[in-house]
Amino acid sequence: MKKSSPLPSFPTPFLLLVSLLLHGSPSLADSVNDNFVQCLTNQTKDKVSNIVFSQTNASFTSVLQAYIRNARFNTSTIPKPSIIVTPLHESHVQATVICAKQIGIQIKIRSGGHDYEGISYISDIPFIILDMFNLRNITVDIESQTAWVQAGATLGELYYKIWEKSKVHGFPAGVGPTVGVGGHLSGAGYGNMLRKFGLSVDHVIDAQIVDVNGKILDKASMGDDLFWAIKGGGGASFGVVLSYKINLVQVPETVTVFGVQRFLEDNATDVVYQWQHVAPTIDDRLFMRMLLQPVTSKVKKGEKTIRASIESLFLGEANELVTILGKEFPQLGLKIENCTQMSWIESVLWWANFDNGTSPNALLDRNQNSAKFLKRKSDYVQTVIPKDGLEGIWKKMIEVGKVGFVFNPYGGKMSEIQASDTPFPHRAGNLFKVQYSVTWEEGGVEEEKDYITQTRSLYSYMTPFVSKNPRSAYLNYRDLDIGVNHYGKDSYEEGKVYGSKYFNGNFDRLVKVKTAVDPDNFFRNEQSIPTLQTKA
Known part of the structure; x- marks a missing residue:
């Protein structure tokens, strides 16, 4: 495979700028900063020193790190932006786009920093971050x-x-x-x-x-x-x-939440098997998320088992919920004492793992749960996984070590909306979405390699049980394993590798829109939509 040029859509002077920046030229970096600030000032007619943070600014590191939500991308070896712009007004955003184009530098756009692969705030070429956190009205x-x-x-x-x-x-x-x-x-x-x-x-x-x-x-x-x-x-x-x-x-004045757990020792396999039949077809007011995790057994000391946790929101009262599940999901054995009735906003707090009674003011805290190291992947399941298939998955999970699953059921309204109504195509035909999830506390090259290898191993094992042609994925669970674009002459083909997984039959329409509104491919990242001009 021929290696394609990463920056074909920029003129030669920009390629020279990239080369100089990559090889380290402090004076040139200062010049880029000065030119950008001057351009921004001219465009906005504002004093912009309070919204522009260069690498020499004392606040640069704190501003950069404030919205890094994956600690894998908060290390000294990760490339840093030349400049961070934190607009206070819409005009600042307009000026940033104009000036970034004028000096020829890539923009990464960050609103919350939760993209799993960090592509809103890292890049292998010189770049600036346009951080939107002040625009929060x-x-x-x-x-x-x-x-x-x-x-x-x-x-x-x-x-x-x-x-x-x-x-x-x-x-x-x-x-x-x-x-x-x-x-x-x-x-x-x-x-x-x-x-x-x-x-x-x-x-x-x-x-x-x-x-x-x-x-x-x-x-x-x-x-x-x-x-x-x-x-x-x-x-x-x-x-x-x-x-x-x-x-x-x-939403109703009263909603109901519950969380229950089952282990392999107390019919977890039966519960998981039946969940696949029930969760996507039951009353559409009920959402039952299921988390599967390898844990140490409390029954057989020193051995590993699988814990299945079901976390639910029902848009109604507890008595009705218990009646519904008693008829349609008796294997779960839900009882009224497992349920808690509350207001919708209290359920928001419950789902965010706050203690009962926590004030809604807690939702205004932007610094909850300091960033940990993590890797995520995704899949879609379209046919029920049989019990022997589940038992094989349990063995693989225990063998792999730490990686868990989150199963999110579809059905209901999701089956009523056409796949082409929005770019998101994964609606009717999918029973549930799978998230592969592993989180760890300590950094280090070997630790990261180990956990990512574990995740990829489990992902590979799941191939027979998930969607095919394409094996679909969810855009908001960014995963660079499924393809990266270098934006050379093969840009369209590279884009289609991941684009067909994220967007299925909607990918080509997205390419046409991209070509019409951004023909020179100024707005791009490792998995953005390519333009037709670069199609081989």
Whole structure:
């Protein structure tokens, strides 16, 4: 295979700049910073020293590290940006795009820093970070049941603002309060109400984006194709998403949560097998996430076993839930004492692992749970895994060591929406999504290699049980193992390797949108949408 040039769409002067920067030229780096700051000042007519952080700035490291959510990418050997820009106004975003193009440097766009592979804040070529965390305004209008939310807001902040205005409204998005709205929505983020209401992007009704020319576009001015693309195709391929307008959903005054555990010693295999039949088909008000983890047995000392944990949200009261599960999932043996009734906002806190009684103010904390080392992968299951298949998986999990699974059931509203309605195609036909999950506390090259090898080994073992042609993956569970683009002459083919997994039959439409709105491929990352111009 021929190695393609990583920067074919930039002119020769930029390639010289890259070469000089990569080989270390402090004076040149200073010059780039000076030129960028001067350009930014000219474009905005503002004093920009308070929003631009070069590597010599005393606050550079703290600003950089504040939104690194995977400790694997917070080491001295990881490439650092030349500059971090933290816009306070939309005009600052426009100017950053214009000036980055003018001096010829890559932009990485970060809203919350939760992308699993760190591609919003690392790069192998000189780059700047456009960090959106200051653009976090949220305006909730209960009368119209809508909200405008800026890309730098977190999900926790969004839920809090909705709760301030109404106790019977919510929004169907993720369970992590510190996740940034920009990346979550543009990548088709989901949460524990997806079976009732679908994905977050199924409720996006307008948006604002800064395009490659530095212009702010809304739904009307960007057109249907671009609006479609940024509702699940990953906004960073097409521009800088400033904000989304969303429809809120109505939630009951009382919801119910429960968490139960089963081990291999007490019928976990039967429960997991039956869960596959029940979780995607049961009442769409009920979401039952299942976590599978290799743990030390309490019955057989020194031996490993598998723990199956089911965590659930039911949009209704406990008595009704127990009745439903007694009929449809008796193997679980759910009892009323296993259930807790609460308000929707309290369930948000419960799912985020806060203690009962915690104030919703906790959702405004952006620094929860300091970053740990992690690796994630994803798959989709379309046919029930038989019991002998599950028993083989248990053996492999115990052999591998530490890697666990998270099973997220589909069905309900997910089966009612067409695969082409948004770029996110994984709807009808999928029983559940699989997340491969391993987290560790201590850094080190050998530790990282070991855990990543474990994850890949389990992923390989699962091949017979998951989707095929393509073996699909979820964009918001970024995984560079499934393909990387070097943006040379084979850019389209490289893009299709991962693009067909993330987007299935929607990939080529995304390529056409990309080609129309960003023909020179200015907005790009390791797994962005390529343009047709580079197709071999």
